[in-house]
Amino acid sequence: MVDRLVNSEANTRRIALVESCFGSSGVPLAISGRVLVGEGVLTKMCRKRPKSRQFFLFNDILVYGNIVIGKKKYNKQHIMPLEEVSLENIEDCNQYRNGWLIRTTTKSFVVYAATATEKQEWMAHIHKCVEDLLRKSGKKPVENHAAVWVPDAEATICMHCKKTQFTMIVRRHHCRNCGAVVCGPCSAKKFLLPQQSSKPVRVCSTCYERLSKALKVDTSKTSPNHENSNVNALKLSNDSSGDDDSDDEGTSAGTEQQHDQPKFYGDTTNLNVEESFNASTTHNSSHLPTN
Ligand SMILES: [Zn+2]
Numbered sequence: 668m669v670d671r672l673v674n675s676e677a678n679t680r681r682i683a684l685v686e687s688c689f690g691s692s693g694v695p696l697a698i699s700g701r702v703l704v705g706e707g708v709l710t711k712m713c714r715k716r717p718k719s720r721q722f723f724l725f726n727d728i729l730v731y732g733n734i735v736i737g738k739k740k741y742n743k744q745h746i747m748p749l750e751e752v753s754l755e756n757i758e759d760c761n762q763y764r765n766g767w768l769i770r771t772t773t774k775s776f777v778v779y780a781a782t783a784t785e786k787q788e789w790m791a792h793i794h795k796c797v798e799d800l801l802r803k804s805g806k807k808p809v810e811n812h813a814a815v816w817v818p819d820a821e822a823t824i825c826m827h828c829k830k831t832q833f834t835m836i837v838r839r840h841h842c843r844n845c846g847a848v849v850c851g852p853c854s855a856k857k858f859l860l861p862q863q864s865s866k867p868v869r870v871c872s873t874c875y876e877r878l879s880k881a882l883k884v885d886t887s888k889t890s891p892n893h894e895n896s897n898v899n900a901l902k903l904s905n906d907s908s909g910d911d912d913s914d915d916e917g918t919s920a921g922t923e924q925q926h927d928q929p930k931f932y933g934d935t936t937n938l939n940v941e942e943s944f945n946a947s948t949t950h951n952s953s954h955l956p957t958n
């Protein structure tokens with residue numbers, strides 16, 4: 668259904684428009700074979716609070732950015748290769764409705780659509796693109812996804828020691844492995860999570876121990892000398908900066924605009940929204956990681 672759009676003028680024009688809206692804050696998006704499948708505003712659960720983000724679904728990547736001027740100017744472009752994207756349904760819970768999880772190896776988060784229908788459309792289209800892509804490449808879906816960060820507001824005390832109270836001065840930190848909100852002493856070490864970053868990242872002390880143990884077992888299996896066993900582990904320098912989720916900064920400027928429905932291009936008749944929606948695994952309403 669998307670294939671016939673590949674060389675269409677309309678597709679070229681739409682992609683050029685997305686590029687111009689991101690301007691110098693984005694990368695060129697027009698590459699051979701790429702199709703813009705759909706676009707629209709979703710509410711992304713960020714570290715501090717839910718925020719409106721403009722999403723663009725291509726046949727190979729999912730792109731989102733902050734809205735500077737609705738439909739005209741976006742910045743903070745994020746690009747996620749669809750090959751490593753997986754979706755998980757989230758049941759409605761109080762004011763949090765029409766949400767689902769977008770998981771990738773480097774970043775996982777919850778988004779909310781304005782209506783149940785829009786949620787179904789988004790999930791079905793993303794699902795279909797991922798499926799097509801994996802079928803073409805013969806690759807298997809990625810299983811090792813980044814943890815979903817527990818929003819700051821959900822933790823007034825450290826989720827690890829259950830003692831430290833967070834204040835303006837006592838800052839929250841996020842374990843990159845389990846997503847828990849923890850205090851500084853409970854996340855004093857870094858660990859190399861190669862899927863997420865080339866540098867070691869902050870982890871909570873429980874995850875640190877578990878990961879170190881797993882690593883030791885692993886290296887003792889593969890190499891007879893253990894000298895490399897601690898290469899992944901690093902004592903965390905005394906920094907409290909650089910811990911912010913960068914796209915958290917900046918609000919969607921200006922006034923709340925009237926809701927625009929997402930647009931999906933191309934023929935969607937062979938896209939069984941209902942079916943792929945139901946096929947997604949059900950996730951319980953909490954964003955809390957299970958470990
Ligand atoms: Zn603590």
Ligand SMILES: [Zn+2]
Pocket residue numbers: 842843844845846847870871872873874875
């Ligand atoms: Zn952890």
